[in-house]
Amino acid sequence: xxxxxxxxxxxxxxxxxxxxxxxxxxxxxxxxxxxxxxxxxxxxxxxxxxxxxxxxxxxxxxxxxxxxxxxxxxxxxxxxxxxxxxxxxxxxxxxxxxxxxxxxxxxxxxxxxxxxxxxxxxxxxxxxxxxxxxxxxxxxxxxxxxxxxxxxxxxxxxxxxxxxxxxxxxxxxxxxxxxxxxxxxxxxxxxxxxxxxxxxxxxxxxxxxxxxxxxxxxxxxxxxxxxxxxxxxxxxxxxxxxxxxxxxxxxxxxxxxxxxxxxxxxxxxxxxxxxxxxxxxxxxxxxxxxxxxxxxxxxxxxxxxxxxxxxxxxxxxxxxxx
Amino acid sequence: xxxxxxxxxxxxxxxxxxxxxxxxxxxxxxxxxxxxxxxxxxxxxxxxxxxxxxxxxxxxxxxxxxxxxxxxxxxxxxxxxxxxxxxxxxxxxxxxxxxxxxxxxxxxxxxxxxxxxxxxxxxxxxxxxxxxxxxxxxxxxxxxxxxxxxxxxxxxxxxxxxxxxxxxxxxxxxxxxxxxxxxxxxxxxxxxxxxxxxxxxxxxxxxxxxxxxxxxxxxxxxxxxxxxxxxxxxxxxxxxxxxxxxxxxxxxxxxxxxxxxxxx
Numbered sequence: 001x002x003x004x005x006x007x008x009x010x011x012x013x014x015x016x017x018x019x020x021x022x023x024x025x026x027x028x029x030x031x032x033x034x035x036x037x038x039x040x041x042x043x044x045x046x047x048x049x050x051x052x053x054x055x056x057x058x059x060x061x062x063x064x065x066x067x068x069x070x071x072x073x074x075x076x077x078x079x080x081x082x083x084x085x086x087x088x089x090x091x092x093x094x095x096x097x098x099x100x101x102x103x104x105x106x107x108x109x110x111x112x113x114x115x116x117x118x119x120x121x122x123x124x125x126x127x128x129x130x131x132x133x134x135x136x137x138x139x140x141x142x143x144x145x146x147x148x149x150x151x152x153x154x155x156x157x158x159x160x161x162x163x164x165x166x167x168x169x170x171x172x173x174x175x176x177x178x179x180x181x182x183x184x185x186x187x188x189x190x191x192x193x194x195x196x197x198x199x200x201x202x203x204x205x206x207x208x209x210x211x212x213x214x215x216x217x218x219x220x221x222x223x224x225x226x227x228x229x230x231x232x233x234x235x236x237x238x239x240x241x242x243x244x245x246x247x248x249x250x251x252x253x254x255x256x257x258x259x260x261x262x263x264x265x266x267x268x269x270x271x272x273x274x275x276x277x278x279x280x281x282x283x284x285x286x287x288x289x290x291x292x293x294x295x296x297x298x299x300x301x302x303x304x305x306x307x308x309x310x311x312x313x314x315x316x317x318x319x320x321x322x
Numbered sequence: 323x324x325x326x327x328x329x330x331x332x333x334x335x336x337x338x339x340x341x342x343x344x345x346x347x348x349x350x351x352x353x354x355x356x357x358x359x360x361x362x363x364x365x366x367x368x369x370x371x372x373x374x375x376x377x378x379x380x381x382x383x384x385x386x387x388x389x390x391x392x393x394x395x396x397x398x399x400x401x402x403x404x405x406x407x408x409x410x411x412x413x414x415x416x417x418x419x420x421x422x423x424x425x426x427x428x429x430x431x432x433x434x435x436x437x438x439x440x441x442x443x444x445x446x447x448x449x450x451x452x453x454x455x456x457x458x459x460x461x462x463x464x465x466x467x468x469x470x471x472x473x474x475x476x477x478x479x480x481x482x483x484x485x486x487x488x489x490x491x492x493x494x495x496x497x498x499x500x501x502x503x504x505x506x507x508x509x510x511x512x513x514x515x516x517x518x519x520x521x522x523x524x525x526x527x528x529x530x531x532x533x534x535x536x537x538x539x540x541x542x543x544x545x546x547x548x549x550x551x552x553x554x555x556x557x558x559x560x561x562x563x564x565x566x567x568x569x570x571x572x573x574x575x576x577x578x579x580x581x582x583x584x585x586x
Contacts, residue, residue, distance in 0.1 A: 115392075204429040210390055212443045212495065213419030222442065226433040 050299060054292035056285060065293060071258045071274075073283070078290035080297070085260045086268035087298075090175055090250065091243035093264065094182030099236050102187055103225075106194030111220050122195070129188035137252030140181045145172035145253065148180075153265055168265045171255065176264040178254035182246055186239035193238060193313060197231030198224050234312030241305040245298060247272035271298045338363040338533050339384065339421075339503055344398035346379050346388055353379040355557040357398075361503070366525050366534045368544035368565065371554035372585065377537045380554065381505050384535065385421040386414040403502065419447065422496030422504040427512050428488035430480030430495070437476040439491055443499035458498050465531075466494035467524055486517025493524065497532070504528070506536040510543065522547045541581055545569045553577045 051058075057065065061078060068079025105125060109118045149172030156166040201224050209219040255267020256277050269277075271294050282288045337360035346354035354376040361367050369377040382388040383396055386407060400407050407417045422443075430439045438445075440459045449455060459476070463469040468490040472483070480491055489509060496504050510518040525547045528534055538544050544551050545565055552562040553574075561568060561577045572578040579585060 202429075204425055204427050205431065207387065207390075207423075207425060208429040208431065208492070211385065211387060211418055211423035211425070212446060212499070213415050213417075214446050215415050218446055222431060222446070226431065229433075 047296075047299065050292055050296040054289050054296050057289035057293040060286065061290070061293075065290075066297065069258075069260055071290075073278075073287050076284060076286050078286070078293075080271065080274075080290075080294050082258050082260050083269050083271045083274050083294060084297075086175070086254065087244055087270040087272070089264075089268070090178045090182055090254065090270055091240055093175070093179035094186055094243045095236055095240055097180070097183035098187045098190055098239055099232070101183070102190035102194050102235065102239075103232060105187075105191045106198050107220060107224070109191075109195050110198040111216075111224060125188050125191050127188075128184065133185070133246065133248035134252075136181050136185060137249040140177055140249060140253040141173070144180060145177050148172045148177055152176075157265070164262045165264050167263045168261070170265060171267060173253055173255045174265055174267045175254065175261075178250045178268070178270070179264065181249045181253055182243045185246060185249065186242050189242055190235045190239040193235035194228075194232055197228045197235065200231075201227060230312060230315075234309050237305060237309035237312060241302055241309055244305065245272055245302045247276050251276045271295075334360040334362045336363070337361050338403060339535070340401045341380075341384065342399040342401075344380065344383055344400065345396070346376070346383050347395040348379075348391065349393040353557055354383065357554075357559045359552055359559060359562060361533060361535060362550065363502075363533050364529050364531075365549040366529050366536060366547055368548035368551045369535065369537045369554060370539070370541060370544050370551055370580075371560075372580065373539070375554040376557040377552075377554040378507055381507055381535060381537050384503075384505055385418050385423055387418070387423065389414065419443070419499055420501050420503070422499065422501040424489070424492050424496055424504065424506040424509045426508045428485055428492050430483075430488050430491050432479065432481045434480055435477045436472050436480050436483070436491060439480040440494045440498050443495060447499070459494075462494040462498040465497050465528070466490045467520065467527075468494055484517070486513050486520060489513060489517065489521060490524070493521070493528075497528075501532065503533045503535065506534060508537050508539060511539060518543075541569070553580060555580070 057078060061068070065078065065080055066084055067081050069081035069085075070077055070079045071082065072078070105121070109122050113121060149170050153166075153170030153172070153176070157168075157170065160166045205223040205227070206219055209223040214222055250270055251273040254270060254273055256269055256273060257267040258269050258274070259266070261268065275291050275295055275298075278287070279291055282291055339361040341357060341359045344354055344357045345352065357376075357380055359380075369381060371377045379388060383398075384400055388394050388396060396408065398408075402417070402420060406412070407421075430436075431442065434442060437459050440462050441449075441455045444455060444458060460469065460473075463472060468487060471487060472478075472491075475482075480488065483491060489512075493504075493509075510521050513521070522543060525534060525536070529549075536544075536548065548565045550563065551565040551568045553560045553568065553572075553576075555576050561572060561574045563573070568577065569581055572581060
């Protein structure tokens with residue numbers, strides 16, 4: 001009796017696809033469901049644990065934590081303002097370089113390159129995403145930073161030193177180096193999305209422009225770029241999500257000084273890099289809590305930014321088949 | 323003046339557009355085979371034939387759009403008002419400003435307003451004079467019989483209009499630059515019967531100012547609106563004659579079979 005045969009089970013036709021009657025299928029389904037649940041649980045546990053760990057700091061410093069810049073483990077007073085500043089400046093500087101570059105590469109790949117060249121260049125750009133972060137850091141320290149210190153920064157200081165961005169001694173390592181390495185690291189992400197967005201523009205639009213006597217450049221501007229702005233924006237936000245949380249290469253290159261400086265030549269600190277630098281030697285509970293508080297903020301912001309980017313890109317994909 | 327091609331009956335003394343021995347290829351595929359055809363000024367010329375007969379490809383050689391497709395190749399000569407548009411030093415961009423095109427699917431630019439869509443050909447050519455742009459927009463929209471429907475919402479996006487309106491917007495966009503010739507590639511195939519009828523009506527008006535070459539898969543349409551009809555089959559121009567004659571008294575067996583619906 002208790003071993004009800006599949007045929008007599010109450011309502012076999014109600015959800016036939018999600019409620020398998022074969023015992024093997026049922027087991028299979030439960031295993032997959034359990035494993036998927038693990039992923040969700042891990043995400044929730046990270047958030048809960050971060051919140052719990054940072055509770056003393058939240059309680060002690062409140063929201064003021066995010067705009068005070070005083071980070072003093074000895075006096076046990078912590079404010080993350082300088083790291084937030086460093087994160088924003090390095091990320092937006094990186095985007096300012098990477099977005100135009102990615103648009104250019106995306107347009108080249110979809111509109112201009114012969115198919116074989118597009119395949120090779122597209123593959124190379126994707127490979128940039130496969131290089132481990134620490135390798136970028138090494139390259140940055142031993143190649144990029146000396147290059148900046150010896151040539152680029154003296155040049156910028158000499159000719160554009162009147163601008164607040166390019167003042168101070170050339171260290172090589174600093175905000176400029178971190179921003180450049182971030183730009184290289186987010187370019188593959190942004191390029192890949194830009195490429196998809198441009199590819200989604202129907203050919204009839206290109207022919208409409210050409211048929212009106214547009215040159216290739218005018219055709220690209222009128223038919224491709226103008227209708228792609230929201231997608232490119234989404235790509236930029238997705239790149240921002242990557243740049244905000246990038247840790248290893250930035251930690252190796254940013255100089256790790258807990259200060260706000262308006263010059264890109266100066267060393268700085270980001271939310272990610274301060275955690276990587278200090279977690280090992282954080283002695284007091286409140287120091288650990290403050291680091292966790294920074295981590296929690298980074299977690300929430302990255303989550304929100306990624307979610308936003310996905311929504312923009314998804315909406316575009318659905319509207320793209322006009 | 324121009325030697326009469328054996329296809330043009332009766333011969334057209336002063337064609338505005340003249341194709342001589344046009345061959346078009348996609349890689350190894352020979353899509354258009356030795357087509358010669360003269361187009362009479364201020365007329366509507368219809369190109370008909372079964373799918374894949376080369377009529378659209380031939381049309382796209384007339385404004386050098388064919389060559390934009392990867393692997394496409396062209397041989398022959400096309401003259402517009404006596405000038406070879408494939409001649410040495412001819413810029414395809416300049417050619418396309420003189421020979422406008424309306425496509426199968428209405429394709430206004432989604433990021434531009436109705437007004438901007440109409441005058442985009444002028445703005446591309448560098449015209450900035452506001453008055454001239456306004457006048458052109460009104461003239462072209464009136465000419466394409468769309469003015470009354472859109473005059474109060476010129477700032478709305480071009481894609482907010484119905485399919486038939488969008489196609490008339492595309493006709494206005496082509497008319498705005500005052501080309502002597504407009505090519506239409508099955509302009510009503512994506513439209514409902516009422517919108518189709520409006521565009522067919524429009525063709526009769528348009529030919530007072532421009533010359534129209536229209537590809538259609540609809541024989542009734544060709545018979546109703548065109549002065550001359552060319553029948554294409556397997557990449558060749560089989561028969562070219564006054565529409566009244568071609569549809570009532572075709573000279574070629576294949577034309578007769580096609581227009582009586584025995585294939586295609």
